[in-house]
Amino acid sequence: MKHILVLLFLIPSFLFAQDLKLIKATKQTINSGASPTSTTNYRVEVKRSKSCNWSVDSVVNVYTSKSNLFNITKVGNSTTLQMDPVLIKQKGIFQITFSSVKNRGSGRPGTPMNLMVPVADFTQGAIIYYRVGKKKKQLTVESFDELETINAP
16 A cells, blocks of 8 residues: 555656747847848757756757757756657756757849748747657747847848
């Protein structure tokens, strides 16, 4: 009977401790001067409170349902941990970064450059698919806090 009570007490703590916790999500747009492009960089900070094998499989745009390239960096360590799905065995705070590029105008002479060509952005959020051990999980980022836009010369 004591063993059952101990198991009932420990099981919920294992279930909740294995998830990634969203700390913050930001985006920053960089307009490239004379070039007809605009890049929006996204940064999602997540916290892992327990050491175990985990990995991020993909970052998917909610609007288009397409996967995007991403990098993972541990906060306080400048080296990139992941560019492809590989196991991470550390706990702590991690930054997942990805970006999207928009073209302003068509790039042809005589066309207005202030028109934005419609490109699917992460305006409706992103879904981060990850694994803890062999279990597949997902973290939904519904919105991003917007940082100041940079207008490069």
